[in-house]
Amino acid sequence: MEMTGGQVAELSGAEIVSRCLAEEQVEFLFGYPGGAVLPIYDELFKQDKVKHILVRHEQAGVHAADAYARATGKVGVALVTSGPGVTNAITGIATAHLDSVPMVILTGQVPTKAIGEDAFQEVDTVGITRPCVKHNILVKRAQDIAPAIKKAFHIAATGRPGPVVVDIPKDITLETTNYFYPKSVALRSYNLVTRGHSGQIRKAVELLLSAKRPMIYSGGGVIMGNASELLTQFVHALGYPCTNTLMGLGAFPATDPLFLGMLGMHGTYEANMAMQDCDVLLAIGARFDDRVIGNPEHFMSVNRKIIHVDVDPSSISKRVKVDIPIVGDVSEVLKSMLEHVAELSKGSGKSDVDAWWKQISVWREKDCSKFGVSDTVIKPQSVVKTFYELTKNEDVFVTSDVGQHQMWAAQYYKFDRPRRWINSGGLGTMGVGLPYAMGCQFAYPDALVACITGEASIQMCIQELSTAKQYNLPIKVITLNNRYLGMVRQWQEFFHGNRHSESYMDALPDFVKLAESYGHVGMRIENPSDVEGALKEAIALKDRLVFMDFITDQAENVYPMIPGGKGLSEMILDGSSD
């Protein structure tokens, strides 16, 4: 590793940590103190550059830092102590890893001499985090702290981003050493591809222009790669249909007529049918995962040519064999593709896709997202829809937990901008919603931040209502309370003989009183006619966290649905019949 630049000074390891974070212009450090990190906390006390946010559980700290990263594009940073601090953080780290979120997690470790002796609050942090990080580093000497942190930020933010853990034993934070912060870092074992192969790009554009039934499918990579605007230009230049994955929502404007909605297990009929029936598919910053294309054999049973653009070569031809692989930064590749489109479409022009759009409009007529209306019971979809209607002209950040409410939020909130929809797509971590909302609200204190959640998910990190009070975060919690683990209940209904094994939530707390006891505003909404009024009232309470407990239809299911192991065109469409 080569490091260059920086001024030399004699500092303690803990002070070095604090200086490094300031050098990286870390705005917020989400953390929780403990024995092994006390010297670092002492240094944080003495400075005013990095603002430390005290969470109530390390998992939530990592989630909040993760959301900060997703919402801003910067590296999210968390600090936890050794042992249980680390094990609590694991869920957060794995969540960030599966969704490729740039993060640096600093973990305290027992003193170097005690490592391996089963010391108090000791775990093998690099061992336990290895499978769920992009990289991790155990720092063994005080003089290695600054280079390790520099390396961590570099690795976290570049290429396919991901979380990097830096494990720092307590004794070296107390030692003094020469400090200088390297300005740059070069690793011989870590080389980044940026520009895609120009020949492949040209071939890809030629193929796209010759398509009769083209389809553009984009994922979270377009958002992480800050390529949403270029994608939108590209789709407009071609006039082709576009779909986004759950992680890619907002990369292409949901209200654009060329948008077919989300695809996948709970995607729209038109998006899934077009994916299956297209003759040329451009996949960009997406990875053909099981929740997106279902059964890969079914997907590959029809002939189509696939172009796949991704910064990570291992994402290409992993589940689905592709015809034109392009490894590169999505922005760079899209730029180059746009140039080729401009040049190539001058000549013979592109083929006529009117018939394809006609077919798509037939699929659209299915109106797969319609849902039943009721005067007596609140339909969960209507809550999301109403919230969208009320806030569509504002810059809103919507976070969710995991389950039915997450899918309804994805289906009925129309995201026109990237980094506004924050959820755990890959790991599917219940409990992220509230800490995600905190991370967004810290990043954008004046924005409207809503957490669409369920009564089960919200209880997995409910303690963070206390953090939200401490820092006056005016989050709007929209709980779709159906007294069930809804998605579990739905699968039990479909695939397990409707036996509701442990999917019922008995003995729920009174969420209104709970919210109030944390110092927030609580509301319970039981009537469909009260939904809009309650949402308006909550939004108007600009400086308060409002916890809305919507008592919703217990039997509602998420449609369309592709049963596990089935193909894209094998959707169950049953939205309006119940």
Next chain:
Amino acid sequence: MLLENESGALSRVAGLFSARGYNIESLTVAPTEDPSLSRMTIVTIGSDEVLEQITKQLNKLVDVVKVIDLTEGSHIERELMLVKVRAVAKDREEMKRISDIFRGRILDVTDKTYTIELTGTGSKLDAFFDALDREAILETVRTGASGIGRGDRILKV
């Protein structure tokens, strides 16, 4: 493959194989003439698609500097084996003879045993086992394969 000679690098590679369900038939590793680098040879079995994925996933590990699939071209591979065999009475001469046939070297001798060193491809070492009376084998220790490309094919930073 070449990887940083750092603690933890080996476990990253081993962990990748177990996490993604790839098999390791054998694995050998030691520092190179440049002490900052280790060279590792892994023998694994899989379809072309799986081997492609393994290569890509290995390349993704931050400690891995370079990976090549030796079987894509002509290459040499060698394993080292040490075998302790019973060598008494009339077997003593026979053991020496078999060892000579396989170009083994007897490294250690007692009045009851020989310890034979043998190098070769895995199949040659297997053939040596087959040539021996199983009863005569007291102990064996075997490295995995070490591989290198033929001719100008060089794996270097």
